[in-house]
Amino acid sequence: MYVTEQQLKMQLQQEDTIISEELLDQMLHHIGSLDPALRDGLIYPQLVEWIMSEEFSATSAERIVSFVLSQDGLFYQLTEPDDIAVFTRSFSALLLAAVLEKDAAKPQLDEKTYEQLSDRLLTYLKNETDFRGFVPTHGWAHSIAHIADVYDAWFKHPRSQVNNEQAAIARFIEILMAPHYVFIDEEQERVITAWLTARERGVEDGAFLTMLEKPIEAWLDLPVTWDNAQFNVLRNTKQLLRTLYFRVKWQDKTSMLPERIENLLFQIHQRYQ
Numbered sequence: 001m002y003v004t005e006q007q008l009k010m011q012l013q014q015e016d017t018i019i020s021e022e023l024l025d026q027m028l029h030h031i032g033s034l035d036p037a038l039r040d041g042l043i044y045p046q047l048v049e050w051i052m053s054e055e056f057s058a059t060s061a062e063r064i065v066s067f068v069l070s071q072d073g074l075f076y077q078l079t080e081p082d083d084i085a086v087f088t089r090s091f092s093a094l095l096l097a098a099v100l101e102k103d104a105a106k107p108q109l110d111e112k113t114y115e116q117l118s119d120r121l122l123t124y125l126k127n128e129t130d131f132r133g134f135v136p137t138h139g140w141a142h143s144i145a146h147i148a149d150v151y152d153a154w155f156k157h158p159r160s161q162v163n164n165e166q167a168a169i170a171r172f173i174e175i176l177m178a179p180h181y182v183f184i185d186e187e188q189e190r191v192i193t194a195w196l197t198a199r200e201r202g203v204e205d206g207a208f209l210t211m212l213e214k215p216i217e218a219w220l221d222l223p224v225t226w227d228n229a230q231f232n233v234l235r236n237t238k239q240l241l242r243t244l245y246f247r248v249k250w251q252d253k254t255s256m257l258p259e260r261i262e263n264l265l266f267q268i269h270q271r272y273q
Contacts, residue, residue, distance in 0.1 A: 002026075005033055012042040019050045024060065028067050031095070032076070032088025036139030044091055051098045058108035061099050065113055068096045069120050078127050086130040086141045093146040100153035114159045118168075121150065125171050131178060133185025144175060144183070145190040152194035155201055162201040169195060169203070170211045176240045177215060179229035183236055188243040195244075196251055205257050212241075216264055220271050234272055241265050 003011070003026050011017065012027075019027070027047060033039040050056055051064075067073045073092035077085035103109050125147060132141045151168060154160050172191050176183060199208070219233060245261045 002029075005030055005035060005038055009035075009038050009042060012038075012046060017046065019046070021060075021063075024063065028064070028073075031073075031091045032085070034084060034087065034138045039087065039091060040139055044094060047095060048098045051095075051102050056102065056108075061103065061108040062110065062113065064095055064099055065109060068092045068099075069116070074120070074124050078124065083130070084138070086128075086132065086143050087138065089124075089128065089130075090141050090143040090146045093143070093150050097146070097149040097153040100150065100157055104153070104157045117154065118160075118165065121147070121154065122168050122171070125168055125175075128175075131175065131181045131183065131187075133183070133187065142185060142187070144172075144187045145185070148172070148187070148190040148194045152190075152197050155194055155197040160201070162198045162203055165198065166203070166207060166211065169198065169208070173211055173215060173240070177219070177233055177237050179233050182232050183239065188240050189247075192244055192247050196247060199248075199251075205255060208257065209260055212244075212261075213264065216268075220267060224272065234268070238265065238268060241268075 001022070008026055008030055011023070017023075024047075027043045030038065031043055033043070047064075051061075069075075072088075074089050074096070076088040076092070078089065099109075128143055128147070130141065131144055133145070135141050151165075151172075155162050155165070172195075176188060176191060195203075195208070199205070216237060219237070222230075224230070241261050241264055245258050245265070248255055248261070249258045
């Protein structure tokens, strides 16, 4: 039975709400609500609390992951010119991050889910183009931060083969050097948190450097025009490198990565001073 957003809000505001199969379906249906009080304040936190509880079952885990990886969740209107669909995609991603965190400690998902997860996440990441962080009136969209949270949970998961995820890391670099959007809502921090997890799980510093240097050096070879797109790339790239520099330095004082990152920043400074 379909319920309106207002009806769902009233139900979730009651004390000791029990998430039944029917209520779960309604919460998933409204996960992309444009009302931040419902989406951020009620649906998401109550689902995460339930996911982390002992009552959360393997059946419910599969139900949520099936929804997230469908055209109704992470892939909702993904290639369509729809400026509100991102909320459904982005908050579906956050649910997946919670399920993966729980599953890493207490496995509930089936083999088929593990096998498809890497490809499905990469397909989404390659096609997401709505990078907005905070959206006036509607609240947080934050698609890149949220999918970074998914990757952080996935990289920590014992079933993840992190060294096979380098295409995702390269795509994050491409996104964070975007010419059409300036990242101002700490997206770099969330992405780098996932990268550092991958690093802890075995991705070598040399691989990170190669993935960073290739697009940056190609961009530095372009003529300097100072048009808006080029200036956006400049701002995004410098912020990415600065954030990575300090996060790696704080994590591992023996790493040579900060020195190489500093060299990239110096090259950018020389080209764009």
